[in-house]
Amino acid sequence: MDDDTPQPATAKVVVRGLVKEYDDFQRGKVRAVDGLSFEAHAGEIMGLLGPNGAGKTTALRILATLLHPTDGVALVNGFDCQQQSELVRRQIGFISANTAVYDRMTAWEFVEYFGKLHGLGGVELSERIDTLFDHLEMQPMRDTLGAKMSTGMKQRASIARALIHDPPVLIFDEATNGLDVLAARAVLDTVSHLREQGKCLIFSTHIMREVERLCDSVAVMHRGRILAQGTIEELSDLHHQNDLEELFFQLIRDADAAAQEALDA
Numbered sequence: 041m042d043d044d045t046p047q048p049a050t051a052k053v054v055v056r057g058l059v060k061e062y063d064d065f066q067r068g069k070v071r072a073v074d075g076l077s078f079e080a081h082a083g084e085i086m087g088l089l090g091p092n093g094a095g096k097t098t099a100l101r102i103l104a105t106l107l108h109p110t111d112g113v114a115l116v117n118g119f120d121c122q123q124q125s126e127l128v129r130r131q132i133g134f135i136s137a138n139t140a141v142y143d144r145m146t147a148w149e150f151v152e153y154f155g156k157l158h159g160l161g162g163v164e165l166s167e168r169i170d171t172l173f174d175h176l177e178m179q180p181m182r183d184t185l186g187a188k189m190s191t192g193m194k195q196r197a198s199i200a201r202a203l204i205h206d207p208p209v210l211i212f213d214e215a216t217n218g219l220d221v222l223a224a225r226a227v228l229d230t231v232s233h234l235r236e237q238g239k240c241l242i243f244s245t246h247i248m249r250e251v252e253r254l255c256d257s258v259a260v261m262h263r264g265r266i267l268a269q270g271t272i273e274e275l276s277d278l279h280h281q282n283d284l285e286e287l288f289f290q291l292i293r294d295a296d297a298a299a300q301e302a303l304d305a
């Protein structure tokens with residue numbers, strides 16, 4: 041990797057007033073993200089919790105430099121996702137439920153290929169892959185072709201791919217969708233382990249148990265906005281509700297009722 045890259049001391053994600061509108065052929069303008077603001081810090085897992093269509097993937101794809109925002113700012117480690125996308129990509133690893141592997145590459149070749157794209161090579165790269173394969177328990181599948189991998193194996197390969205350049209910020213977008221309990225548990229264990237290494241993690245999900253088990257803070261998102269944000273204890277105290285699932289339903293119900301009232305007025 042380029043050693044001249046400025047490396048701020050603390051990995052951090054800052055999102056301020058982020059807006060994303062899509063031009064939808066059938067629905068016209070769709071405001072998928074509507075003034076979103078949050079921060080995520082090093083050594084912490086921030087949960088982004090929201091129902092289908094809340095705007096989680098859109099927001100995270102902006103952070104991953106895959107989409108341009110309509111308005112607002114998203115910074116990764118101080119670098120602007122829109123203006124400095126190349127630098128942001130070096131700071132970030134993005135894992136979703138449907139990251140593809142290549143049918144004709146083995147797990148090892150796949151991760152090596154992405155390592156090379158990040159400018160790694162030689163012994164440094166093979167040692168790094170070896171360490172990652174140890175941690176992710178991928179040694180038995182190192183020669184398995186993408187076409188022969190199970191869903192859980194594909195997800196492990198995708199995680200190794202996202203970690204190969206050792207980025208300080210990791211984004212998991214509904215990364216356990218479609219995995220069986222064992223494979224999902226392996227992903228959650230990896231996320232915990234990455235926190236111990238001081239990484240800044242954003243973990244989007246609609247599964248409450250994953251949030252309760254993993255996250256240091258949580259932002260509840262609906263209709264492109266954040267309805268509530270804080271630690272689970274802070275949210276429980278503020279809304280007088282200890283059950284996260286109930287709290288989630290309550291927040292969504294209240295927001296929908298307020299939106300309906302505004303429409304009726």
Ligand SMILES: Nc1ncnc2c1ncn2[C@@H]1O[C@H](COP(=O)(O)OP(=O)(O)OP(=O)(O)O)[C@@H](O)[C@H]1O
Nearest residue numbers: 062064070072090091092093094095096097098099
């Ligand atoms: N390319 C697109 N064109 C038009 N509308 C889109 C596009 N992508 C997403 N949307 C819309 O934006 C809104 C937010 O979608 P998004 O996928 O970001 O939400 P999400 O919280 O990730 O949902 P899910 O959990 O279902 O993945 C939805 O109304 C969706 O239909």
